[in-house]
Amino acid sequence: MIPIQCKISPSILAADFTQLGKELDRVNNADLIHIDVMDGHFVPNISYGVPIARAVKAATDVPLDIHLMIDEPERFIHDFAVLKPEFITIHYEAVTHLQRAAAYIREQGVKVGVALNPHTPLDGLQYVLDDIDMILIMTVNPGYGGQGFIPAMENKIRDCRHMIREYPIDIQVDGGITKENIARLWRAGANIFVAGSAIFQSENPAEYIEEMRLSKG
Ligand code: DX5
Numbered sequence: 001m002i003p004i005q006c007k008i009s010p011s012i013l014a015a016d017f018t019q020l021g022k023e024l025d026r027v028n029n030a031d032l033i034h035i036d037v038m039d040g041h042f043v044p045n046i047s048y049g050v051p052i053a054r055a056v057k058a059a060t061d062v063p064l065d066i067h068l069m070i071d072e073p074e075r076f077i078h079d080f081a082v083l084k085p086e087f088i089t090i091h092y093e094a095v096t097h098l099q100r101a102a103a104y105i106r107e108q109g110v111k112v113g114v115a116l117n118p119h120t121p122l123d124g125l126q127y128v129l130d131d132i133d134m135i136l137i138m139t140v141n142p143g144y145g146g147q148g149f150i151p152a153m154e155n156k157i158r159d160c161r162h163m164i165r166e167y168p169i170d171i172q173v174d175g176g177i178t179k180e181n182i183a184r185l186w187r188a189g190a191n192i193f194v195a196g197s198a199i200f201q202s203e204n205p206a207e208y209i210e211e212m213r214l215s216k217g
């Protein structure tokens with residue numbers, strides 16, 4: 001049985017960008033810092049890119065978790081990899097040669113995540129399980145923070161955990177995650193929890209992170 005560790009990854013998309021350094025201090029007990037990169041093409045929104053990721057890296061000791069919601073992510077993998085993040089996650093729907101892109105991320109000493117939009121089946125991943133370290137199950141349609149969790153994703157998490165049962169692969173969930181739904185998602189098999197609005201809109205983000213850890217059961 002492969003040990004499964006719970007990790008909380010606050011998404012800075014919901015932070016106050018005018019106070020980014022202070023916002024990062026408020027989540028310095030997190031396991032990861034989630035950075036949502038959007039290109040206005042793969043998703044209908046533009047967020048930020050390498051310069052902001054570099055600034056975040058300089059301002060925190062918490063490892064970075066970079067979520068690329070961009071077309072042709074291969075073009076930017078190296079620029080993000082030099083920041084030595086824990087994960088670089090690319091979207092299944094955004095690449096033609098997934099295995100090659102995954103190998104390219106690993107070559108640079110970074111763990112590989114592959115994200116699936118809510119409608120994307122798990123099947124496409126079954127022959128690349130040796131090449132990836134994390135599966136990100138999107139629990140909203142990517143592009144915006146503050147959306148509601150899509151309930152059908154709970155079964156997808158369960159099916160995913162079954163599919164990877166013999167592999168040391170993390171399952172991350174992203175979108176509409178709160179301390180109220182973390183327990184059932186942990187039971188379904190997710191172990192890395194991204195939360196933007198829930199954490200940054202709370203009174204005390206560090207305390208909220210701790211509450212998430214406790215409420216998972
Ligand atoms: C959505 C992003 C998420 C987003 C989550 O496209 O990938 O990481 O910041 O935000 P909340 O937690 O507010 O749903």
Ligand code: ZN
Pocket residue numbers: 011034035036067174194
């Ligand atoms: Zn994300």
